[in-house]
Amino acid sequence: MSTWKKHQYLFSGDRMYKFFQEQLDSKINNHNLRTLMEYCPIDAVRVKKDDKEYLMMASNNYLGLTFDQRVINEAVKWAQQYGTGSGGSRLVSGTFPLFTDLERELAKFKNTEKALVFNTGYMANVGTISAIADKNTIIFSDELNHASIIDGCRLSKATIKAYSHCDVEELKFLLKQVDRNARKLIVTDGVFSMDGDIAPLDRLYELSREYHALLMVDDAHATGTIGNGHGTAAYYGLEKDVDIQLGTLSKSLGAVGGYVAANSTIIDYLVNMSRSFIFSTALSPADIGAALAALQIIESDSSVLRRLQDNVNYMTDCLNSMRIYATNETPIFPILIGSNEDTLAVSNHLYNAGIIGTAIRPPTVPVGESRIRLTVTAAHNREQIDYVCQTLSKAIKELNCEGTI
Numbered sequence: 001m002s003t004w005k006k007h008q009y010l011f012s013g014d015r016m017y018k019f020f021q022e023q024l025d026s027k028i029n030n031h032n033l034r035t036l037m038e039y040c041p042i043d044a045v046r047v048k049k050d051d052k053e054y055l056m057m058a059s060n061n062y063l064g065l066t067f068d069q070r071v072i073n074e075a076v077k078w079a080q081q082y083g084t085g086s087g088g089s090r091l092v093s094g095t096f097p098l099f100t101d102l103e104r105e106l107a108k109f110k111n112t113e114k115a116l117v118f119n120t121g122y123m124a125n126v127g128t129i130s131a132i133a134d135k136n137t138i139i140f141s142d143e144l145n146h147a148s149i150i151d152g153c154r155l156s157k158a159t160i161k162a163y164s165h166c167d168v169e170e171l172k173f174l175l176k177q178v179d180r181n182a183r184k185l186i187v188t189d190g191v192f193s194m195d196g197d198i199a200p201l202d203r204l205y206e207l208s209r210e211y212h213a214l215l216m217v218d219d220a221h222a223t224g225t226i227g228n229g230h231g232t233a234a235y236y237g238l239e240k241d242v243d244i245q246l247g248t249l250s251k252s253l254g255a256v257g258g259y260v261a262a263n264s265t266i267i268d269y270l271v272n273m274s275r276s277f278i279f280s281t282a283l284s285p286a287d288i289g290a291a292l293a294a295l296q297i298i299e300s301d302s303s304v305l306r307r308l309q310d311n312v313n314y315m316t317d318c319l320n321s322m323r324i325y326a327t328n329e330t331p332i333f334p335i336l337i338g339s340n341e342d343t344l345a346v347s348n349h350l351y352n353a354g355i356i357g358t359a360i361r362p363p364t365v366p367v368g369e370s371r372i373r374l375t376v377t378a379a380h381n382r383e384q385i386d387y388v389c390q391t392l393s394k395a396i397k398e399l400n401c402e403g404t405i
Helices: 003-029 069-082 097-110 121-132 147-156 168-176 201-210 264-273 285-300 302-321 340-352 382-398
Strands: 046-049 052-056 114-118 137-142 159-163 183-189 214-218 244-248 258-262 332-338 370-375
Touching: 052 382, 069 285, 097 114, 097 258, 097 285, 114 121, 114 264, 121 147, 121 183, 121 214, 121 244, 121 258, 121 264, 137 147, 137 168, 147 183, 159 168, 168 201, 183 201, 201 214, 258 264, 285 302, 302 332, 302 382, 332 340, 332 382, 340 370, 340 382, 370 382
Parallel strands: 137 159, 137 183, 183 214, 214 244
Antiparallel strands: 046 052, 114 258, 244 258, 332 370
């Protein structure tokens, strides 16, 4: 490389680094810089950091199965039998009998013909949407859908029409504006991760049939939490009617991975067309074994689902008694604060009291709607829930964050 070209290269690199630093400085000034925090899990609801114990209220481990001995035993068993890794992609060498078992059980669980396992819920959304939609497709997407849905829509190069959150009338208006013969996809979260509310899937289904659109629901936060654990379609009695049910193995199921459940045509199409499926090394046997065990627990042990709903009801009553708005629809409790600065202050107050309650800020949520996102699990007890609610109420009052009360 010539001296001139070398200097030009370094100059371009310096400009890039300057841009990166400016973006980071902007986040610092706006109280919006994210950093990684290291915790050592003790059990499903407690973690340790610097020799201090904290109560975890920010996890998506809704059923507390990450420390369930039945799940752990299966993970260990299959790692010992098949090894620590899959060694290849599913289409090359990575499809073990265990994968087939899990996909069969997932299809049965979601009441569909087939299912397909992906490495994460994010990869399932990106890989599915970018495969089934293209520049000749129109996608109708709820404005508060998860980032993985948004990214899948963008990658597909389809025309994207975002409708206001859960606004069925606006969606109907948008559907009326397009050619009835156009290829159309309606996609929504089942349970919205930052608001904890449930999509009006019954009405979305009616519109999808009226306007000849595919209907896809992301059950990442609905699996294990609503519809007797089976998700949003089951919640509305639409298991056989929703075209694509997508979800994750990484939340209620206490493992790692994602899945898509649909009819045979769609699943076979994804096997051949979904790039995030085709070009990824398969999950490890331990992950699949853990997910399979967790799925069997949901199906056979109703006490786990009952404990979760009891805790959701109890925490709702506890928060409402302190004039903090809450509903008992799902285990997600968005405590709306407003500004980034105030939200961080509440989060720090909780942290100093031994509670992990994460501050959720833009771009995850809209500007001015920063919040503490609390989640309750089947593994929490009432004493822990009481302590969290009392501490939160005290923090809000002391910091004059009156928007939530």
